[in-house]
Amino acid sequence: VCVDVQRAGPATGVPTKTEQGDLWQVLGAGQGDYPRIVVAPTNQLDLFQTIPELFNLCDKYQCPGLVLADLLISEGTTSIDPDDLDFKVKIDRGESILPNNSGNGADNGSGAIAANPASGYNDKAYLRYKNTPSGISPRAVPGVPGHIFTAATDEHDEDGTLISDEFTNPQKRRMMVEKRARKMEGVIKEIAPPKLVGPEKADVTLVGWGSTEGVIREAVEKLAAEEGIVANQLAIKWIVPLHAAEIGAILGRSKNVILVENNQSGQFARYLRSETGFAAHGHIRKYDGEPFMPHHIVEAVKSQLAGTTRLSVPVHEVNA
Structure with missing residues (x-):
């Protein structure tokens, strides 16, 4: 989650004054098409309440989140009822694979944990980037036996194998792009429409x-x-x-x-x-x-x- 506190630009601009000038920078940040969640809280209390919600969404859907605040919010003052501040927000890490075959992501259906002890754990059976209807692939936390995978910035197959060099596979590339895009179908169902x-x-x-x-x-x-x-x-x-x-x-x-x-x-x-x-x-x-x-x-x-x-x-x- 990244927070962009907008102020008057360009460059150093007027660094102590407010503006809403970074929208298109945030919309276009990064290379290529990928899912991101962008939110513009309306005031200080809304910002406080929205950040945990955004963190949960980003964890669940495994995508970046960007907050568009501005100097008016970040340096402005307001009165807030302490009862409106919730410090016990439930943390949702999404579909996770934890030690002892626990976690709400279970074993991703790979059977990797039930590997042959004589030959070691079958790490190749774990599909870190499994193509799922929701676009979300259950994520193993570091240290879970049988769940080693490659995490790189190159495009990859379901198991993490890079496909960006001479062995690029157009079908797999298309599958991964569409898998990531499907995440937004779930996100929009969880955020409230404006009224x-x-x-x-x-x-x-x-x-x-x-x-x-x-x-x-x-x-x-x-x-x-x-x-x-x-x-x-x-x-x-x-x-x-x-x-x-x-x-x-x-x-x-x-x-x-x-x-x-x-x-x-x-x-x-x-x-x-x-x-x-x-x-x-x-x-x-x-x-x-x-x-x-x-x-x-x-x-x-x-x-x-x-x-x-x-x-x-x-x-x-x-x-x-």
């Missing part, structure tokens, strides 16, 4: 990701109380895998959709469109190093509903 918060029928739906959840919530309240504008909110936390069907259905029913994010290029807007086919009707983007304030969003929504613009770029006010 629309507020009236079902609204003048505008404000969509955000990560740390914008709180300020959008305040802006929705102000729009109703001060401007008579009925708004609702969709806060997206789990980025990869994305609940594309559910999100697309919600946005497809919305009258006006405005996407709010702390970057210049509309990174999440592009990602959302690539995954769902939905293009937001309007955009509010802020990239001056400071976080959104509720009135920035309120004024931008008013301008966009009036038809004066489809892109609002509020700037943080500086007192002379």
